[in-house]
Amino acid sequence: MIESTPGEPVGDRVMVADDVVKTYGDGDGSVTALRGVSAEFTRGRFTAIMGPSGSGKSTFLHCLAGLDTVTSGIVTIGGVDLTGLSRTRLTELRRDRMGFVFQSFNLLPMLTAEENIRLTGRLAGRDADGRWFDTVVDALGLRERLDHRPLSGGQQQRVAVARALLTRPEVLFADEPTGNLDSRSGAEVLGFLRTAVDSYRQTVIMVTHDPVAAAHADRVLFLADGTIADELAAPTVDAVHARMREMEG
Secondary structure (H helix, E strand, C coil): CCCCCCCCCCCCEEEEEEEEEEEECCHHHCEEEEEEEEEEEECCCEEEEECCCCCCHHHHHHHHCCCCCCCEEEEEECCEEHHHCCHHHHHHHHHHHEEEEECCCCCCCCCCHHHHHHHHHHHCCCCCCHHHHHHHHHHCCCHHHCCCCCCCHHHHHHHHHHHHHHCCCCEEEEECCCCCCCHHHHHHHHHHHHHHHHHHCCCEEEECCCHHHHCCCCEEEEEECCEEEEEEECCCHHHHHHHHHHHHC
């Protein structure tokens, strides 16, 4: 359990998972995907979550993001407990305080790149600051593609990253963001996520199976059998490879 004193300042802690348990089903057929996972995520840090198939890494990300409910434990963002919110309030919180980048891009093909980028903010009834829009678009090399459709895979993922960052979320969640990209496009997306952390103090939480992607992070949390089995700071590709081989062997 993560101990805290009532009323203490949150400081740079953006998100906290405290003793999170997730069980699917009931009785003899139940499956426990998370077994008391605790972790903290601070502002301006890039965390990769890795583990063998079935380790609980995607379930953990979904519980952090409020996309799945927890069986017990708590998840907070900015001191707000997600686990006690109504569905409507949780939807609003995700819209206002989180950004999402998925492997499948989740863009609307009938919209231009610019319309897709601005979509989340406009659905929330607010448009982005013009200077921040320009910063994000130019950093991702999308200026010449704003009125285009369709887009290549790499361009689609860059649009998805721009859309996620445009609302300046407290946390950006990335679920295998390079899974459908070639190595060059994947490196570009990871490079911008790294820049968002270093230059704009963005907090990024990414699930990945790729040691090259994980090496862009500040730390890697390794899950196994629904628990955090290890943590690696300042990861390198070789170090991540070695740890994954140990876990899978």
